[in-house]
Amino acid sequence: MKKIIIFYIFLCYNFLYSQQYGILRGIVLNKENNQPLPSVNIMIKGTLIGATTDIKGKFFINKIKSGNYTIVASLVGFKKEEIKNIIIEAGKETYIEILLSPGAVQMGQVIVTAGKHEQTFSDVPASVSVVQAREIYSRNIVSVDDALRYIGGVNLIESQISIRGSSGYSKGVGSRALVLIDGVPLITGDTGEPIYESMPVNFIERIEVLKGASSALYGSGALGGVINIITRDLPDLTSSWFKLYGGFYDKPIYKQWQWTKSTQFLNGFALAHSRKFGVVKTLISLSRTEDDGYRKNSRIQRWNIYSKSLIDFNPSQKLSVTMNYLDQKRNNFLYWKSLDSALVPTDDQLGDMVISKRFATNAIFKNIVSDKFVYLLKGIWYYTNWRNNVEFSNDHSNSHFADLEFQFNYQPTVKHILTSGIEFNTNKVKSNIFGNRSGFNSAIYIQDEYKINENIRTTLGLRLDVAKRQSIKTQIQFNPKFGISYNPLSDLSLRLSAGRAFRAPTISEAFTSTTASGITVIPNPNIRSEKSWGYELGSNYKLSDNILLDAAIFQSNYENLIEPKFVSTFTGQFVNITKARIRGLEIGLNSTWFRNLLNFNFSYTYLDPKDITDNQVLKFRSRHLLYTNILFKFGAFNIMFNSRPQYQVGIDFRYLSKIERIDEQFKLYIKDSEERVPIYILDINFSYEDKFFDIPIKYSFHINNLLNYYYVELVGNLAPIRHFVFRVETTL
Numbered sequence: 001m002k003k004i005i006i007f008y009i010f011l012c013y014n015f016l017y018s019q020q021y022g023i024l025r026g027i028v029l030n031k032e033n034n035q036p037l038p039s040v041n042i043m044i045k046g047t048l049i050g051a052t053t054d055i056k057g058k059f060f061i062n063k064i065k066s067g068n069y070t071i072v073a074s075l076v077g078f079k080k081e082e083i084k085n086i087i088i089e090a091g092k093e094t095y096i097e098i099l100l101s102p103g104a105v106q107m108g109q110v111i112v113t114a115g116k117h118e119q120t121f122s123d124v125p126a127s128v129s130v131v132q133a134r135e136i137y138s139r140n141i142v143s144v145d146d147a148l149r150y151i152g153g154v155n156l157i158e159s160q161i162s163i164r165g166s167s168g169y170s171k172g173v174g175s176r177a178l179v180l181i182d183g184v185p186l187i188t189g190d191t192g193e194p195i196y197e198s199m200p201v202n203f204i205e206r207i208e209v210l211k212g213a214s215s216a217l218y219g220s221g222a223l224g225g226v227i228n229i230i231t232r233d234l235p236d237l238t239s240s241w242f243k244l245y246g247g248f249y250d251k252p253i254y255k256q257w258q259w260t261k262s263t264q265f266l267n268g269f270a271l272a273h274s275r276k277f278g279v280v281k282t283l284i285s286l287s288r289t290e291d292d293g294y295r296k297n298s299r300i301q302r303w304n305i306y307s308k309s310l311i312d313f314n315p316s317q318k319l320s321v322t323m324n325y326l327d328q329k330r331n332n333f334l335y336w337k338s339l340d341s342a343l344v345p346t347d348d349q350l351g352d353m354v355i356s357k358r359f360a361t362n363a364i365f366k367n368i369v370s371d372k373f374v375y376l377l378k379g380i381w382y383y384t385n386w387r388n389n390v391e392f393s394n395d396h397s398n399s400h401f402a403d404l405e406f407q408f409n410y411q412p413t414v415k416h417i418l419t420s421g422i423e424f425n426t427n428k429v430k431s432n433i434f435g436n437r438s439g440f441n442s443a444i445y446i447q448d449e450y451k452i453n454e455n456i457r458t459t460l461g462l463r464l465d466v467a468k469r470q471s472i473k474t475q476i477q478f479n480p481k482f483g484i485s486y487n488p489l490s491d492l493s494l495r496l497s498a499g500r501a502f503r504a505p506t507i508s509e510a511f512t513s514t515t516a517s518g519i520t521v522i523p524n525p526n527i528r529s530e531k532s533w534g535y536e537l538g539s540n541y542k543l544s545d546n547i548l549l550d551a552a553i554f555q556s557n558y559e560n561l562i563e564p565k566f567v568s569t570f571t572g573q574f575v576n577i578t579k580a581r582i583r584g585l586e587i588g589l590n591s592t593w594f595r596n597l598l599n600f601n602f603s604y605t606y607l608d609p610k611d612i613t614d615n616q617v618l619k620f621r622s623r624h625l626l627y628t629n630i631l632f633k634f635g636a637f638n639i640m641f642n643s644r645p646q647y648q649v650g651i652d653f654r655y656l657s658k659i660e661r662i663d664e665q666f667k668l669y670i671k672d673s674e675e676r677v678p679i680y681i682l683d684i685n686f687s688y689e690d691k692f693f694d695i696p697i698k699y700s701f702h703i704n705n706l707l708n709y710y711y712v713e714l715v716g717n718l719a720p721i722r723h724f725v726f727r728v729e730t731t732l
Helices: 003-017 133-137 144-148 505-512 666-668
Strands: 021-030 041-044 050-052 056-067 066-072 079-089 092-101 129-132 154-157 159-162 177-181 204-211 224-232 237-249 265-278 280-291 298-313 317-331 334-339 341-345 353-370 373-388 394-408 416-431 435-451 456-469 475-489 492-503 515-516 517-522 530-544 549-567 569-591 597-610 624-633 647-655 679-692 695-704 713-716 723-731
Touching: 021 041, 050 056, 056 066, 056 353, 066 092, 066 394, 066 530, 079 092, 079 517, 133 204, 144 204, 144 505, 154 713, 159 177, 159 224, 159 394, 177 515, 435 505
Parallel strands: 021 092, 177 224, 517 569
Antiparallel strands: 021 056, 041 050, 041 066, 066 079, 129 204, 154 159, 204 224, 237 265, 237 723, 265 280, 280 298, 298 317, 317 353, 334 341, 353 373, 373 394, 394 416, 416 435, 435 456, 456 475, 475 492, 492 530, 515 517, 530 549, 549 569, 569 597, 597 624, 624 647, 647 679, 679 695, 695 723
16 A cells, blocks of 8 residues: 555656646758758757757757747758747647758857857857868768868877877877767777777767867866767668778879889778667667778778667656777888888888777766756776787787766756766776776866856866876866856857866876887886966857858967977987977858858968977977868759759868977987978869669769878878779668
8 A cells, every 4th residue: 555655646746747847849941942951959048958850850858847938940051040939838748840041150059068068159168160070971081080180270190189289299198189979088098099990980970179278177188178079869760871982092103112013902881770679779880991001011901890879768868878899900100211212111110010909888878857957977988909919029908998977967047057077987907018007087077157148158167186097196186267258249259268277197108118110118107297277369250141250369388298208319208398388379260152052161270389498399290280171062952852963072171381390319210200391281072962763872082182292290101192082872
């Protein structure tokens, strides 16, 4: 009897609770052709809840308190729409239809990285760049780091990423940009770096890049900024997808560089299948990459398996589970024999190969308690195992990285949004190069966004981190943050921010002990955490419906910056540079014309990087970075709903000024190491999309480094020469 009474009370409570809230359901259509629009962001002003439209343009939002609301719908390439006076009644469902018009840039684009919740671009008091899926898929991107090369203010030296000059180059150790997958860190336990090849490049919705010190929310590693790779939602309908590509490298124009008479090929395929089983949506993908390499001893063979499952327990509770597996064999090309043999390594490198197996699984549980309170539980386990086949060293490492975070967002009033959480991660390493090591990091953070009035929003944040690496003194760090955004006009937003950041040394930076190609690296157990203060003043201005301009000036002051340094001839060590300063400016322009058929992007970044200790320019930095992109479409707007073919032409141009300073000790063992030039890269791609027996098929042709311009990113290491790629893909 007692159990029956309790059960009855529980049912009554849930019934009464459900009567306090209403439901919003609707569809978003293209105003010009009345076709549904997927991936539209739907936000309810004054709440923390929203939704994204599915492949049929439909959306559903639960647990909305009764009242009068304004609904905001936004999609890149369409004008933002605000639908006012939408009445939500308790216990009832409201249905709306939203029409979006194509052809406008917008300041209302929704991002999630800056504040760990959905907010519009104009409300963020820091610089954020967003790369959409269409930009990524227009290029034949086979690894995520290749996609990052086209983002303003970002450059890579091989796979070492730098945001506004925050990083130089140190092979295989650490990153001053924290890389996330759907808000969860994906870094190795030993070297503390992202492994871009293990990331799901074929299933990216967008990439958000938060620039500047970001440790107030994200802790260690976010010294230069945060890169959040957001994967695609899964469709409700059963579908299959297939991609196949192949290509070859051009012959170098200099005969002394032609190390082989054979044509060097590259090829790959990817296939995926998704379907829905009741409340569970699942996708699984298999891909293969094979690249002979344009240099001798640079062959790559790679298998990737990726899966993602979404479980909708109810409209308010969702669980996402993702798994990645990488199996890769990659030959090692460290530096050339000489400039006359630029595509051939020194004899002692021949046959060098790194064999790696990496597995990651992460889960995100989201519970919408009400329209004012949402919490998330996020976790990841990342296992890596790699070794090389160098006979005299046989370096190998086996590492585990695990991270668990509890985050909640609470909106006590329409003026306040509180974001808070606790995070704990641990790593464990067993290696002949790093030793048997372990470490952990724990943190608590809180951020308050307060809307003073309709035009001014302030952000205050603080995070406390405790980082411990075996045999290194415990690091305790407070990271405050302040920001303000001011919108004097609907088309103008001003921003100001200041924040402190830090990065604890990785196990590899502190304990590496190895010899490779004549260079010996010794441990430094006395190494300390990097710290910085970052400042930015910026604005974005919508000049017209077609043009959006963003500009910023910035400065970062670093203490104990970790850089590799020769402590004696042929012996190197990771050490702390006492002080460094990087300041500069950045200008970006985004425009769209002819109803979103022509898109043009431009960015320019100027850097003044200085090693204050040595009173010299910081190593491995370019002062000038200029990127442009043109994407032109003609034909049908959406091949999924129109039988007419669609054509597309994309042009990318990148310029990076000559690196002014490298470590002079390189001259002792790398011939012609001073041979460096400015970088000019022109890529072009063509695509054609049509239906064959009602099956949509897309063909594309890519020419990378069209001008066949020869340059180095890293000393003695020629960057990719001109190559041609043909691709075909289809969805069933």
